[in-house]
Amino acid sequence: MKKFTFTLLAAALVAGCNVNEDFDLSKTESDNLTFGNENSLFEAPMVSITIDLDEQFSSTTESLSTRASSDKSFADYVSEYDELIPSSYSQDGVDLQLLADQEDSSYRDTFIEELVTEAVTDEGKSETLASLVYDNWDSLDEIDPEIKDVLTESEIDYTADKDAFVGAFSTTLQSEDSTLASAITTTASALVQQNISELTDEIQAQDISASIDAIALPDDILKMITDNLDGENCSLRLFARIVNNIPFDFSLNTPTIEAISGYVLTMEDNLENDRLESNEISSDNLTEILEGINVVTTLSITTFYPSSSTKSETETEQSEGYSITIELGLIKSGAITL
Amino acid sequence: MKKILLPLATIFAIASASAQDVTSYFMDDSYNSMQHNAAFAPDRGYFTIPLIGGISFNTSGNITLGNIIYNVDGSMVPFFDGSVSKSIALDDLKKGTNSIGVSNSLDILSFGNYRANHKDFWSFGISLQTQVGLSAPYEFFEFMKCAGENGQSYYEIEDISLQAESYAEFALGFSKVVSEKLTVGAKFKLLAGLANAQLSIDNMTIDINDSEWSVNTTGSMDISAAGIEIATMMENGNTYYDLDDISAAINSPAGWGAAIDLGATYDLFHNLQLSAAINDLGFISWKKSSTVSGTIANNVTYSGVDINSDEGVELEMDDIKVTPTEAKSGAKSIQATLNFGAEYDILGDRLSGGIVSTTRIWSKTTTSDLSAIVTGRPFSWLSASMSYTFTNKQANSVGLALNFSPSWINVYLATNILTSELSKQYIPINQSNSYVTLGIGIPIGKRSLRSKFTKFEEEQE
Numbered sequence: 138m139k140k141f142t143f144t145l146l147a148a149a150l151v152a153g154c155n156v157n158e159d160f161d162l163s164k165t166e167s168d169n170l171t172f173g174n175e176n177s178l179f180e181a182p183m184v185s186i187t188i189d190l191d192e193q194f195s196s197t198t199e200s201l202s203t204r205a206s207s208d209k210s211f212a213d214y215v216s217e218y219d220e221l222i223p224s225s226y227s228q229d230g231v232d233l234q235l236l237a238d239q240e241d242s243s244y245r246d247t248f249i250e251e252l253v254t255e256a257v258t259d260e261g262k263s264e265t266l267a268s269l270v271y272d273n274w275d276s277l278d279e280i281d282p283e284i285k286d287v288l289t290e291s292e293i294d295y296t297a298d299k300d301a302f303v304g305a306f307s308t309t310l311q312s313e314d315s316t317l318a319s320a321i322t323t324t325a326s327a328l329v330q331q332n333i334s335e336l337t338d339e340i341q342a343q344d345i346s347a348s349i350d351a352i353a354l355p356d357d358i359l360k361m362i363t364d365n366l367d368g369e370n371c372s373l374r375l376f377a378r379i380v381n382n383i384p385f386d387f388s389l390n391t392p393t394i395e396a397i398s399g400y401v402l403t404m405e406d407n408l409e410n411d412r413l414e415s416n417e418i419s420s421d422n423l424t425e426i427l428e429g430i431n432v433v434t435t436l437s438i439t440t441f442y443p444s445s446s447t448k449s450e451t452e453t454e455q456s457e458g459y460s461i462t463i464e465l466g467l468i469k470s471g472a473i474t475l
Numbered sequence: 476m477k478k479i480l481l482p483l484a485t486i487f488a489i490a491s492a493s494a495q496d497v498t499s500y501f502m503d504d505s506y507n508s509m510q511h512n513a514a515f516a517p518d519r520g521y522f523t524i525p526l527i528g529g530i531s532f533n534t535s536g537n538i539t540l541g542n543i544i545y546n547v548d549g550s551m552v553p554f555f556d557g558s559v560s561k562s563i564a565l566d567d568l569k570k571g572t573n574s575i576g577v578s579n580s581l582d583i584l585s586f587g588n589y590r591a592n593h594k595d596f597w598s599f600g601i602s603l604q605t606q607v608g609l610s611a612p613y614e615f616f617e618f619m620k621c622a623g624e625n626g627q628s629y630y631e632i633e634d635i636s637l638q639a640e641s642y643a644e645f646a647l648g649f650s651k652v653v654s655e656k657l658t659v660g661a662k663f664k665l666l667a668g669l670a671n672a673q674l675s676i677d678n679m680t681i682d683i684n685d686s687e688w689s690v691n692t693t694g695s696m697d698i699s700a701a702g703i704e705i706a707t708m709m710e711n712g713n714t715y716y717d718l719d720d721i722s723a724a725i726n727s728p729a730g731w732g733a734a735i736d737l738g739a740t741y742d743l744f745h746n747l748q749l750s751a752a753i754n755d756l757g758f759i760s761w762k763k764s765s766t767v768s769g770t771i772a773n774n775v776t777y778s779g780v781d782i783n784s785d786e787g788v789e790l791e792m793d794d795i796k797v798t799p800t801e802a803k804s805g806a807k808s809i810q811a812t813l814n815f816g817a818e819y820d821i822l823g824d825r826l827s828g829g830i831v832s833t834t835r836i837w838s839k840t841t842t843s844d845l846s847a848i849v850t851g852r853p854f855s856w857l858s859a860s861m862s863y864t865f866t867n868k869q870a871n872s873v874g875l876a877l878n879f880s881p882s883w884i885n886v887y888l889a890t891n892i893l894t895s896e897l898s899k900q901y902i903p904i905n906q907s908n909s910y911v912t913l914g915i916g917i918p919i920g921k922r923s924l925r926s927k928f929t930k931f932e933e934e935q936e
Contacts, residue, residue, distance in 0.1 A: 154892070154893055154897055154901065155893075155894065155895065155896050155897060156897045156898075156899060156901065157896050157897065157898060157899070157904065158899055159546060159549070159899075160544075160546055160551070160896075160897075160898040160899060160904055161551060161898065161899040161900075162544065162551060162898055162899070162900050162902065163899070163900070164550070164551045165544060165551040165552065165553065166550055166551065166552055166556075167552075167553055167556075169552065169556050169557045169558065170553070170555045170556060170557075171555065171556065171557035172555070172618065172619045172620070172622045173620075173621070173622040173623040173624070174560070174561050174620060174621065174624070176624050177621070177622060177623030177624050178623050178624075178626070179622075179623045179683060180628075180683075180684065180685035181683070181685070181688060181777075182685060182686055182687060182688070182777070182778050182779030183779055183780065184779050184780040184782060185779055185780075185781070185782070186782065349782055352780050352782070353780055354780060355777070358777065365557065376685070378685070464686075464779065465779075466685050466779070472557050473622070473623070474557070475555070
């Protein structure tokens with residue numbers, strides 16, 4: 138009786154168990170471990186491409202119709218801009234588009250006033266202005282015929298050699314000859330505008346290109362990024378961001394990123410993020426890109442930052458070599474696979 | 476990361492397999508009741524059958540198997556699976572620390588008997604205790620499910636810890652009736668530490684932005700066991716432990732310790748007894764010679780491929796590198812438990828009702844249960860208890876216990892998983908604290924004068 142009662146109770150305990158046969162731990166699958174969710178957005182660096190602009194400009198001069206006769210390095214361009222632009226603009230830079238504005242000269246007028254004012258005390262600037270006048274002597278009549286009269290009255294002899302002219306011009310200007318300063322303001326305005334426009338055009342016409350044989354993205358990163366792409370909750374894009382090591386503000390003109398296999402990636406501006414972003418790509422596209430790419434683009438420069446009279450150590454280092462770095466990265470929408 | 480998460484999920488899963496048996500708290504004819512309060516004593520003396528005299532599997536904590544493993548469209552997947560939505564996964568987790576512990580107790584040998592006065596009881600037992608505990612903050616789980624949302628790219632997670640401990644316990648207990656109303660008891664325990672492992676990640680920062688992915692981890696590791704050896708490996712000029720190559724010969728204690736259980740009961744009225752106990756208040760001091768220690772100071776950074784470098788780039792987010800440091804001996808406390816109870820007898824002691832509060836003290840947190848218990852003693856050879864336990868202020872589990880004690884044997888069975896939904900492996904799905912306890916012993920001697928039956932019979936006479 139006692140045994141029976143206990144056995145019955147014990148059996149009832151076991152039989153009363155509420156077992157969910159569908160909750161079978163032996164069938165636990167662990168091949169889709171992720172972090173994040175369908176609303177997640179992950180951005181990962183992929184590769185950095187540093188382009189030496191001095192090297193680019195020197196090696197491709199022949200291909201440029203606009204610079205066929207020139208062999209300027211990028212440093213030469215920077216130097217020419219530096220000579221023409223007052224150092225007072227070193228902080229905020231010179232807006233090259235406003236400077237070239239044909240319809241509204243107010244920005245340029247202020248710029249020229251500052252340039253001439255600086256030239257009065259800055260021998261380098263006055264020599265630059267003198268050279269501009271000397272080199273464009275024949276066309277001065279079209280710009281401002283009175284400038285020649287002023288120069289003559291100032292006993293600056295164009296017929297002398299250039300060095301003598303430049304020397305006399307600078308000396309007269311630095312003696313605070315207001316007549317001369319006033320006269321060259323009008324002239325310089327046109328000349329500087331023309332000169333800077335030419336420099337800008339030349340830089341912007343230069344192809345910037347780089348080739349990478351292969352991008353050895355770590356397997357674990359690649360797997361995390363591409364494993365669960367389905368185009369709906371999980372998608373992949375590329376982004377390109379520029380690291381600037383030149384004294385210009387610029388943008389890249391819709392760079393072409395072409396994989397060695399022929400796959401061409403189209404990038405578009407994402408102004409909100411201040412970078413370029415591609416359309417959606419597949420994992421196969423990414424594989425093609427990782428096998429090697431050619432990047433071709435041109436610069437669209439907007440602002441130039443002249444060096445200040447007292448260069449910082451960083452600026453000195455920069456002047457030793459100008460480069461830009463294009464950072465390519467991945468944008469993954471959706472969860473990351475572990 | 477997968478290397479970390481899979482064992483973590485497994486530990487959670489195993490942990491859910493098996494809390495201390497509170498249902499038998501007022502079952503004073505069972506020798507198992509002494510586990511709750513050192514002042515308690517069974518009706519009769521006993522000795523247990525070696526190895527099956529007392530076996531218990533327990534889980535405790537504040538999360539459940541159902542918080543870790545999900546059935547999604549017929550597939551069993553872990554918390555970290557992509558098909559488990561963040562709302563489902565995070566809703567039942569606690570803000571703050573989420574913890575789970577597994578413990579197993581195996582009586583190797585035990586016996587106890589009354590003194591000649593049939594009131595004071597002494598006992599001796601040898602048992603093997605194993606405990607594994609894991610705790611992680613809510614932020615860890617939140618990161619796993621919500622990383623990359625709302626533009627957030629920086630995360631800081633603190634205090635992830637994994638502890639495992641095994642020790643042999645030699646316990647000598649004594650329960651003394653001080654007065655008609657007051658009974659006190661104490662159990663002195665000598666602890667022989669067999670193995671101990673503690674891995675603590677004190678701080679983990681994760682930065683996943685478009686310029687750099689980095690994971691910085693700091694923490695420590697201590698493993699103690701007789702003959703413990705961990706191979707080392709060189710990497711980038713640094714020496715690390717090779718955690719895949721650990722050997723030990725657990726043939727002697729790696730540390731010694733002591734603990735004490737203290738308890739008391741007080742009969743406030745004839746039918747109302749109050750009880751209080753603190754159990755396992757103690758420590759084990761692990762030997763320096765049997766301990767390996769290390770620090771974790773990992774800084775893994777990935778910032779893209781450097782095309783000018785011949786070296787490959789790796790982002791080993793799943794490896795925890797431990798740098799060897801000088802081993803140190805140290806005392807580590809064991810998990811203590813506080814029990815408070817009140818029992819009211821009715822129907823001539825044939826039936827009683829009571830409440831018990833249990834608080835488990837973890838290393839960095841505590842968990843508490845409150846149980847309502849009804850205990851029936853229909854026959855002198857059979858008693859049964861039923862409990863309803865509230866865990867973390869939520870109705871949680873129903874426990875049942877049977878004690879079958881005819882004159883020649885005492886069989887004891889208790890569990891609180893019967894009314895729970897169980898997995899196919901009989902693991903509670905939505906219950907954080909669970910227990911299954913079985914014990915078989917041989918009663919010796921006469922029923923004591925402390926026995927409720929004896930008192931009842933005396934009153935009848």
